[in-house]
Amino acid sequence: MRVDTAISEVQDAELDLAKQLHRVRERHTAEPDVHHLGNTLAHRCEEHVRRLAPFAERYGAPVREPHVGSPRLLDALRRKSGELLGHSELAGPLLLRDLCDLSLAAHEVEIAWVILGQVAQAVRDRELLQVVTTCHEDTRMCEKWLRTRIKQVAPQVLVAG
């Protein structure tokens, strides 16, 4: 049985998405929705990792800890350059690119949840299945938000920009 692998896959993908969300939000401080929602969504990813912790223990997966602590030096640099970038004509293309990358990362998380959901059903773990159902829905919403934002920004950047 490789339930531990499926759990680790989700946790790794979530942590990667969280990291990317943090980076992107710091880079786009002049886009308040990206900046603030980026934070909310990143915290959701980290929360998902925590919610899987008891199952990681149950199935013998290695411990994954969300990074906590004060903003790192790199984040501060990114924020500063984000402020400078805010007025630049390059802000749009970079935003579109970052949102697309996030969308791919979110999709990786989403498919990892699909796999874990299948596994949870196969091993008849009702508790795990409940967690998967809620978190999977969150991830789908994150993907959908990215899609909404990409649809809005793409024509402006690629046609008018």
Next chain:
Amino acid sequence: MADRIADIWGARTPHGADSPWPVRVDQYLAEGVPEGEVQWVPSACVLCSNGCGMDIAVHSGQIVGVRGRASDRVSHGRLGPKGLFGWQANNSPDRLTEPLVRRDGELRPASWDEAMGLVVERSRQVLDEHGPLAMGFYNSGQLFLEDYYTLSLLVRAGIGTPHLDGNTRLCTATADFALKETFGTDGDPGSLRDFDLCDTIFAVGHNIAETQTVLWARILDRLHGPDRPRLVVVDPRRTAVAREADVHLPIRNGTNLALLNGIQHELIANDRVDRAFVDAHTVGFDQLAAIVADYPPERVAEICGVPAEDIRAAARILGSADRLVSTCLQGVYQSHQATASACQVNNINLLRGMIGEPGRTVFQMNGQPTAQNTRETGANGDMTALRNWQNPDHVADLARIWNVDPLQIPTWAPPTHVMQIFRHAETGSIRFLWIVGTNPAVSLPELHRIRSILAQENLFVVVSDAFLNETGHLADVVLPAAVWGEKTGTFTNHDRTVHLSVKAVDPPGQARPDMDIFLDYATRMELKDKDGAPLIPWRTPEECFEAFKRVTAGRPCDYSGLSYEKLRGSPGIQWPCNENAPEGTERLYADHQFNTDTDYCEDYGHDLATGAAHERNDHAALRTNGRAILKSTHYLPPHEAPSEEFPLLYTTGRTVYHWHTRTKSRRAPQLNAAAPEMWVELAAGDAERLGVREGDLVRVESARGAIEARAHVSGVREGVVFAPFHYGYWDLPDGGATDGDPTENGATGDGPGGNGRRRAANELTVTEWDPVSHQPLFKVAAVRVEKVADGGGVPSPAPTTTTARPVSGDAPGTSGGDGVRETVEEAREETR
């Protein structure tokens, strides 16, 4: 004669639920006007969303006064202070009477030909070089339906850009979205008469006493009548409404959602839910119940900073109501998690099964008089006649009526909201911005940023307005516009009542109605339909109205049964008005069938937490079958919380005597005298800690800027600072004449009256918006306060009559609105 500055709501005419609201006709004529020689022209008031029917007094070609219309269904003859005195702005000597064009850095008088020629030349240039996505239009909540519909067609099908929004984004976008999320389409379900009939009122973030004075007079007449309704009020300030409440919950701003989840927790936990109604007429209950289960009163009390017992008491009142009217406004719409919170107010009425019946409804209130029409015509973030931009059939239908290729109408994404329009201008991808009848240089958040965007070299700014305001000073072309009383048109209030406002006098000088300006632009731009005929076929307001009737037929806001003839001097008629309902419709959803069918709804809905847009399949999966949607989500803390550096919470709002950025009310002597200068309100405890006394000059600072104003020690919640949003710079010495940032021209931190002293509340607000309605946040920011100068015991200029009532009673009372005649008529039967 009454002083309606001192006595804002006028004489009481109490009544019970079993008798109609008595008629009281309010009239104000300028001194010395011979009443017998006055000609009365039917209109309605444009100084709040109530839209009270009124007649305009005309003498010698000038507006000389107003009176309420006794038969009017909205007001039963009453007018508020702004309605009674605000008309004087029309006659102001500093009206714009000719176009202005910027030459060598200065705005100089020009002919219409010259000004429009320049606007068209620049439009063509931008369109040729960058296409329609480089064009932006930002309008108002003050124009008439005919102005908006002309603009909507011009921009959506003519120019073909999604960048068209109204300043209704700042006032009622959340009302619009909350109605769409829950009921499927826009349009308040209830009737103002429901306030006469209810036994319980739930007012959330809605200072009715100052925002809609005639509605508050209506409610006061019940509160002081024989069968007083119970009143639950949520507001961080001790407003006049809160002072009448049975339970007042002065919550921390930004925590509405936690409170409303908590109240629903109590309704469910104590079995105060109409299960039969919920099962038959809603979807989403299980998810809602699962979410609100996490909000027991003790937890909510901690988040919101009010006692758990008061939350329980509020829920008990709402849970035992038989006829519940809930209402909310900016305290919800301009706050954190706006749409999510507004939806919970809808939910409370749905859980109680109280909708679509006399005395049972929810009001997602409007702020501006014609906000409803920007939404209906599609001059803001909506599609014309409550169509769904994601539904290809709706778009095709609109294209058929407009006789254009459906692909010409930009529907690949939701229409762009104003904050995003300004963001595109900031990065240089919008290069042409036409601002119509609104003043973003004072009314948008984080003003330093807004001014710098408007001043950008690569942005061509056109402003049409009645006066040269702060925004006009930053424009490249300024066009003089006619206002209310100077043009004919219709508008619709928050209970869907349509009024016709007839032209009473000519506009001053060369000023023109906005519709005429748009028609001129469309002609000069040679905008055509797909057969080469002029895109906009109408020339007069009435022809435009007839066209709008056709585009609304079969949609929820059906105007097809209305006409100018029917509306002239009428008590007001509520849409839908059509063959089946020739006299209009008092209440929507009387049959508990909601507009949520996937093919009919205006919007497929959103995830309330992120604003992710649902698509057709998501909506279809709900299988609504005409049931309302109980939307829910979790409370999240606001993004900008008080910190060590900025320890206080900041919120902005209105005073009863002013309208928006005072463009009109500053020019009405009685209104201006009642609230002549900026102030900020502090709680007594905070003032004491800061060593600030009433009238002292204080500096309020956020991460974005600082203002100085006299402190008023009031009944605001401890830890909260309140600032009125009306005050800008145009009436300060040199304040409005500075073409750039006022802070760059003069010294900063001058004493009162000094050039360069910043006072606009929005210097401090944050650039952030609700994820669903995209309404900016004006009610949550973190600030610090320090004393700058001693006031010498002279009280602040805050009015003493309303929320800003001083905690110590030694300030002289606000007054000066003499000469209003109030005539109370004997009780009579309701006309409907």
